[in-house]
Amino acid sequence: MDDQLKHQLSMMTFGMSDLGECLEAARAIRDDDEESWISAWSERARSLQQRAESAERHGRRVSAGDAYLRAATYWRASLLHFSRSDDLRTRTNAISAYDCYDRYLALSGYPGESVRIPYEDSFLPSYLYRSPEAGREAPLLIFFQGRDAWPEDTRWLYDGAIRRGYHCLAVHGPGQGLALRLNELPFRHDWEKVVTPVVDAAVALEGVAPDRIGLMGLSFGGYLAPRAAAFEQRLKVCVANPGVLHWGESVRAGLPESLGDALAEGPEVFNAAASAVTARSPLAEWFLRDSSWKHGVSTPYDLFQEFDACDLTGIAGRISCETLVMDGAEERFSAGQARRLYDALDCPKEFMVFDGASTAQLHCQNGGTATAAEFTFDWLDGRL
Incomplete structure (x- = not known):
């Protein structure tokens, strides 16, 4: 989450984020809490989108374009640390991001x-x-x-x-x-x-x-x-x-030694070991769930087969x-x-x-x- 916050702040150079907006979102985020992450960024995005829509209705194209651009950034940000693929917001926030981005392009002439x-x-x-x-x-x-x-x-x-x-x-x-x-x-x-x-x-x-x-x-x-x-x-x-x-070696380099050893023991042993680790570590639980979704697999062992490919x-x-x-x-x-x-x-x-x-x-x-x-x-x- 800290790394991703730096990522959002770095876009200030291009008017795609603003310092106060990012810090306000960060203040509402709790460590290792995906729900607080998506909620905080969604709130910022929704507020800016509403301001952009109002500005556009009143013919204020520059203000509308600028607000749409930052709204798009925060809609995307809301999904960076959110991997509940069955949650409706995974789709609706993505659509909102690109509705706002396309309005920015249309209004700004970029x-x-x-x-x-x-x-x-x-x-x-x-x-x-x-x-x-x-x-x-x-x-x-x-x-x-x-x-x-x-x-x-x-x-x-x-x-x-x-x-x-x-x-x-x-x-x-x-x-x-x-x-x-x-x-x-x-x-x-x-x-x-x-x-x-x-x-x-x-x-x-x-x-x-x-x-x-x-x-x-x-x-x-x-x-x-x-x-x-x-x-x-x-x-x-x-x-x-x-x-x-x-890529597989780079991922395994960050694993606990016990989990690395379990991988060599085959699917049953590794899946059980991964389950034990994720029960103790919110970061590990998120990473395995997020990666499994993105690679289209259902078990930790299958995921590491994809990594090694x-x-x-x-x-x-x-x-x-x-x-x-x-x-x-x-x-x-x-x-x-x-x-x-x-x-x-x-x-x-x-x-x-x-x-x-x-x-x-x-x-x-x-x-x-x-x-x-x-x-x-x-x-x-x-x-x-």
């Missing part, structure tokens, strides 16, 4: 539009941001988030892209955002099956240079993007932020496009994985580490997104 990317017998909800600075043909950066965050919250990335003349396509993949909460699509380890239809759609877009398409994944996306790049040959560059070679060992060497692997000196969620991915690559590559001097040393540069944008796009410029 160059974004919602698109639906065909995917198997469903679609991937996405947003295309066209750069006003682009020429007749421009590069396109495709990106997605990871296990928790929403791509619309990653404004430092799409805003940084369009200001530099890149178009940007922000994708809700299976297991993420609206694709999970509305279309009920869970994660899959073979992420190339997700990215290939996205690239198919991208190359058909007017004004996109088909030979200048980049792919970036954040958090768990630091595994997903390189996995796709190992099979999708139309990518010019790939960025993993932070890089992850083996997310393994680039023996696959990373197939990546041919130039690849940037990012890491943070205080990375806690996948410590050591970025270096392992970098070492496994045979393509042109670079390793970028954010340390304390940069103030962007946390996971996905949380709280240091201005620095993240500077270094990310300085690397992309001239390559994409």
Whole structure:
């Protein structure tokens, strides 16, 4: 919860949150209490949405757009630490978030539009941001988030892209955002099956240079993007932020030793051990429930089988496009994985580490997104 609060505060730079509103929400949240989390953020979102609707009715477009934008942020925030998939709010809050976001785009003139990317017998909800600075043909950066965050919250990335003349396509993949909460699509380890239809759609877009398409994944996306790049040959560059070679190993590194030992004993022993741990730890209970929902499994053992399937060992060497692997000196969620991915690559590559001097040393540069944008796009410029 503390990490996610920092995430909300960091969006103040773009007018997507405000300090007093975030602190007021935080004051109402109790440790490890999902209900207090969703209630606090929903209250802020509902209040702002009502103000936005009133302003719009009275013709105050700027005030309405600004309030809709922050309302959308807080509707999304309400679901970041809430994983009761059978609770009606999981769906209604998501719909409210994007009703508000679309009204913001319509009123503000920000160059974004919602698109639906065909995917198997469903679609991937996405947003295309066209750069006003682009020429007749421009590069396109495709990106997605990871296990928790929403791509619309990653404004430092799409805003940084369009200001530099890149178009940007922000994708809700299976297991993420609206694709999970509305279309009920869970994660899959073979992420190339997700990215290939996205690239198919991208190359058909007017004004996109088909030979200048980049792919970036954040958090768990630091595994997903390189996995796709190992099979999708139309990518010019790939960025993993932070890089992850083996997702299962990174998750197991945070387990109690007893639970790690139980995993080797098979499903019955591990499921029983996991049940005992979750009875003592609200964080563990939330993580296993949340992850099981997002990966579409019903038992802790099956979940860890899914985690272990997310393994680039023996696959990373197939990546041919130039690849940037990012890491943070205080990375806690996948410590050591970025270096392992970098070492496994045979393509042109670079390793970028954010340390304390940069103030962007946390996971996905949380709280240091201005620095993240500077270094990310300085690397992309001239390559994409």
